[in-house]
Amino acid sequence: MRLFTFACPMCAADRQRLSILSALARRPKKLCRGCGIVLRSHPSIGVYLLFLLYTQFIGLIAGLPLIWAYMEQQWMAMAALWIAALLLCHVPAMAMHARGTICRDKVDPDRSYVRAKKQASTHDP
Numbered sequence: 001m002r003l004f005t006f007a008c009p010m011c012a013a014d015r016q017r018l019s020i021l022s023a024l025a026r027r028p029k030k031l032c033r034g035c036g037i038v039l040r041s042h043p044s045i046g047v048y049l050l051f052l053l054y055t056q057f058i059g060l061i062a063g064l065p066l067i068w069a070y071m072e073q074q075w076m077a078m079a080a081l082w083i084a085a086l087l088l089c090h091v092p093a094m095a096m097h098a099r100g101t102i103c104r105d106k107v108d109p110d111r112s113y114v115r116a117k118k119q120a121s122t123h124d125p
């Protein structure tokens with residue numbers, strides 16, 4: 001099962017992934033490799049708030065050991081704690097965005113209600 005990749009909803013170009021650095025944003029963007037359209041993730045506000053709550057939980061758990069490592073000048077332990085905390089926050093965020101809704105960032109410039117009406121009228125007898 002592909003957890004971190006998604007297919008473009010416009011051109012179906014497969015195996016695209018959002019950057020791990022932009023994963024904490026609510027609506028990270030990505031340029032499609034196939035059609036060049038800017039895509040963005042569109043998670044619901046409830047899912048994103050649950051994710052933010054999870055990151056606060058990770059921050060609480062990692063906070064005290066980080067303070068201890070700083071006070072004891074254990075720089076390698078501090079770096080390992082930072083990396084572990086960042087991975088525990090960014091990797092689930094990548095999965096959340098890739099498995100959620102992916103849509104166009106901006107409205108299609110060719111979309112026109114006038115044209116849609118004309119097309120509808122051609123179907124009338």
Ligand SMILES: [Zn+2]
Binds near residue numbers: 008010013032033
């Ligand atoms: Zn595409």
